[in-house]
Amino acid sequence: MIAVVGRRLLALPLILFAVALLVFLLAWASPYDPAEAYVQGAAAGDALTPELREQFERAWGLEDPMPVQFLSWLGRLVQGDLGESRYLSGAPVVDALKDRAYPSLVLLGSALGVVLVGALLAGVAAAAFRDSPLDWLIRTSAYAATFVPSFWVALLAVFVFAVQLDWLPAAGASNLRSVDGGRVEFRHLLLPMLTLALTQHGWFTLYVRDTLLEVLRDDYVRFAEAQGVGRVAVLFRHALPNALIPFVTLIGTHIPELIGGSILIESVFGWPGLGNLTRQAAIAVDIPLLLAIVLVGAVLVVLGNLIADLLYRVIDPRIRESMR
Amino acid sequence: MVRRFGWSTPLVALLALVALVGVACGGDEDGSTGGSADNDGRALVVALTSEPSNLSPVFLDVNAGNWKIFSGLVAFDQDLQLVPDLAAEMPEYSEDGRTVTVRLRQDVTFHDGEPLTSEDVVFTWNAILDTDVATPIRERLALDGLIEGVRAVDEFTVEFTLSRMDPAFMERLYTGIVPAHLLEGEDLNSTSFNREPVGTGPYRFASWVAGDRLVFEAYEDYYGGAPAIKRVVFTFVPDENARAALMGNGEIDFTRMSPRLAENFEANEDVRVVQVPSASMYQLTLPNKHPAISDVRVRQALSMAVNREEMAATLIGPLGQPAYGPFREGHWAYDDSGHVDYDPQGARDLLAEAGWTESDSQGFLLKDGERLTFTILYLASNAEDQEFALALASDFQEIGVDARVEVGSNPGYQDRLDADAFFHGVGMPYDPEYVMRARFHSDYADVAANPAGMANPDVDAALDASRATLDPEERREAFIDLQRALLEDGSYLIIAERPTVVLVSADIEGLVPQMAGSPHAFVRGLSWNLEDWSWK
């Protein structure tokens, strides 16, 4: 087990290096121009003159060739310095990330929880009542969730639950009048959390259903049935634990999708998290900030996979045994 | 002994969740407005469409209105006339127009208690002029090396030396003044001051949780008297539906809305729908390098083919107003004689005169066997732009012009403006010298500021004349000439006013809209006198 963790963690810097290089190359090849984005964002209708561009690029250290820029960024990173955000007018990137991490983690974590619980219930229900209208409904909603754009769902959710029904606040993470910033209130969390969960549950639900149907054909399930074990017990105590084992790895591999989904959802709901910051950084072509966000995302993905992998080893007694 | 696996845990979690939802929906209503009983300490909550990145006036566009944290040497009044602010009285130009001396008020303190002196003014302007500072406003404030020097004559007197006479210079003194004692020796590009500013304005910076909210508090020692509203909270909500929901729930007091969504609030007693007079105009840029469009008769014909009245009424709604020139009614340089009648037949005649006499089987005009064809680009970021572009193309097709519509990518569209038309909203209410020279003068025909690439001697002459005198009446004459020349030239077809509609809580007193630039400047347009607002 320690060897597994060690190997993954040793690979992490390599992965991060590759990711960072990729982002750098993409930004370099992109037609988006930081100076132009800055001028457009800061001042309506100003023109970017060549002199001004030159001054900006000097101030931002952009006049060096790309490899030099990358290496100097890397050098600072090694010393734990993520640089300064251009979009946030020179604020240290680390501070920007710190401010935004908490709301994002709350949103992602709770949405993941809802996805898991919801997908389990829906997947089990669909498998238990296979080919029934309920199964059809659950499958249709799961398929829909995989291809309906999440921002569309988010806008719809705002329209229905905030505008029409007036049940929940439409934006922000806490009450604007009575609360100081930086907090997350449950009432505010609900809508973005449920929207993110709804748009992400598709694969999970289908996976639970299909794995469960497969497991239900396995010998030990049929043996349990032959022993007279009740339908519910067969489903939950005999079939589900086996279906859950591969499900755990799915969680790990789906973290990137969850993070991706959160960018749009956070933007629509004005959520003060990393997803929203990603959008802002992208619009502003704020390379240092984007790099940092992508790196944080990459770390989350690697860690998520690692945890899923370890969990997988813990809950499957056959693998656990072979590791002792 | 029996290992109970998995299924009970998620079930319990779900039940807990359901219970929590019930609890959360039941309680926690303390934030709603709940009548006017307790408006004393009430915060003004403003939903912006995007989050600012920098509050320092060294980087700020005039549209930002100094955020009420800073004040400039001069300010705009309700009619956009300049009045002294940090200046003790309105400064005046020297005889040759190349020196401006400003005497400062002596009762002004920064939010940290330090007094404002001429050193702060000199520091601020030198920062803007410093090419190591990456600020986009330098080019506009110090156009063509306008400012030769800024110097402190004494503790409360500042002298600006100009390289030439500039009638619009006085307006530039609007720029907010930053405290030298806090910024001396700092790297202005990255100083934390940019996000935790200290100014002399009616409000002081309180806190900023990035992505969440920005909070200001009243500055009790403000030289103009402490503001009545003690706390202002800015939040950032790009989505208009979400803003409408927040407004409908009474969670915010002030935000921008499209005219169409704003109609839903007409019957809402808690909300006032206010139109901020907008200097922004919907404009179609016709590429002068396009072989057919380079003919002024073709541009004229296109202008006559546009049914401005109908577009304004159907695409904007009751608030829609057609427009013909770059100034809005109410602006001191506005010329009410400029007008183009909708005349498709006249447009066809004019095109025939220009040689477009034949037509093909689909009814499109031909000259030397070629159609008169071009593409109208628009940007997807503004939903109504597409509708305008389609309506324009349809009007042009009406007279046999093969106009197409395409969404432009940004960046990218800039490279196509030699051959394609471009539709967008543009305009600011400030001195035309400040905003229109780069937009229309042939000196700028090759940069994005004048995207049509227009080089019209009459336009240039009018712009040059307008800056050659300090006399307001002579300048007005020059700008009326400019409007006529622009209408004549037809490179920029002004279609309609671009309305700025704002929703404000009905509990607020003291609203006096001021003409503002693009709808994004809505806060500036309404809250320019925020310090005079109060709760009912």
Place this chain on the structure above:
Amino acid sequence: MPAIEARALSVGFRTERGVVQALSDASFAIERGETLVVIGESGSGKTVLAHALMRLLPRNVTLAGEVDLEGQPLLALPEDEMRRVRGRRMALIPQGAGSALNPVRRVGGLMLEMARVRGLGQGEAREALDGSLRELGLSFQQVAERYPHQLSGGMQQRVVNAMAMVGEPSVVIADEPTHGMDPELVDTTAEQLGMIARRGAALLVITHDLRLAERLGGRTALIYSSYIVELRDTAAFFSQPEHPYGRALLGALPEHGGVAIPGVSPELTQLPRACAFAPRCPARFEPCDEAVPPMFPLPGGGEARCYLHA
């Protein structure tokens, strides 16, 4: 009263290719303590017979005939009552003990759960399981905390067998109990099956292993293409089969010359309305192609589905 009795039991599956006739007109009875071995090629309908008796069949099945468990008709029972019957009065020894034990559950918990289903109380279940395991040379202690993959194949088999013994079910059905076992393990398994019968259950063993059938004794039912074609004392069957298929089958054993049976079995979707074995039968004569032969009683006891014995 027999512990279990089937009369004219037929099982068909509706599929896209038509109805697959998996079992036709099976009639037999087994007393408590008695053993019936069902032998036949794979795909002949043996396993379907076992599952039909327990009503463990998929939804696309059509059942005809009757099954009585100690005089109680089973086929008409509602599903939950049938589940109770399965738990308390019948037991299945599945093919492949290893794959029949849930890999993520500890053996003790699994066994206790099954015993509880049989209606035993907590302490009672533990005791009964321990008793059965001890009869098979193990103890509950030894296996309870382990996962199935931590047991040897022989231990897994004994666990499964012990589960079938707990609660003294009236009928124990073993489906290919020695499938894939090495000869040594086959021996112990055969012994244990014999013990289960001696304890008083009616034992039905499904197998294609003729040697196992011979060892288990009791009676033997030979199945060919969904039909029971011969039902006789096991010893008598192995000394002198009466149905031509039985004779051919034994003749195909290496020690009897190893002569393969010519031809192939008919498709179960297209069974002839005649003797199913006729096309391959060396003794075929006119009536064989006219109708499906009924079971004819044999002079020395037992029955055979062959016109030779009419």
